[in-house]
Amino acid sequence: MVGESVAMRALRQQISVVAPTDGRILIYGESGTGKELVARSIHAQSRRNNTPLVEVNSAAIPEELIESELFGHVKGAFTGATGAKKGKFELADGATLFLDEVGDMSPNLQAKVLRVLEEPTLRTRGECNDYFGRCPRNRCHE
Numbered sequence: 001m002v003g004e005s006v007a008m009r010a011l012r013q014q015i016s017v018v019a020p021t022d023g024r025i026l027i028y029g030e031s032g033t034g035k036e037l038v039a040r041s042i043h044a045q046s047r048r049n050n051t052p053l054v055e056v057n058s059a060a061i062p063e064e065l066i067e068s069e070l071f072g073h074v075k076g077a078f079t080g081a082t083g084a085k086k087g088k089f090e091l092a093d094g095a096t097l098f099l100d101e102v103g104d105m106s107p108n109l110q111a112k113v114l115r116v117l118e119e120p121t122l123r124t125r126g127e128c129n130d131y132f133g134r135c136p137r138n139r140c141h142e
Contacts, residue, residue, distance in 0.1 A: 001037055011038070019045035024117055039098040051095035056088050059101035067109060071116075089116055 001008065018025050019042045027035045036055070043053040061069050068078075072087030088097060102110060 001034070001041060012041075015041050016045060018042060020047060036098070036100065039096075043096040043098075046096060048094065048096050052092070053096045053098060054088050054092035055098045055100065057100045059104040063106065066105065067112070070109075070113065 001012065015038065025042060027038050029035055039055075040053065043049060056070065058066060068081075068085065068087070070087050070089055072085050072090055073081050074084050075081055099113070102113065105113065
């Protein structure tokens, strides 16, 4: 990131404060304002900088595929699921996940993403157990 304006110095300061944390960070702004650059800077200064920065541009993935892309799926979870596939959340476990254009997701999918961010559970599409191997009572096959 370049520039020495007061706003850029303040942004770099904010990045240096949040980067070492394990918190979830909301980066917002209009399209083309550098959210991806901020995410890359946060990742580079984090303790996870030796792990991948997993990026997902929600606007570039068709609606019918985005859930499988984020959460993964097991073989047979839906027509065409000929094998298991890890989702971006699982691939980013212990790393950094950058979700871009979340506002372009359906409200239903946004709610599922929020649930994963709030609770440390993730269920692969078509699987009863969550990512950590537990099967929540009365929540299987939702």
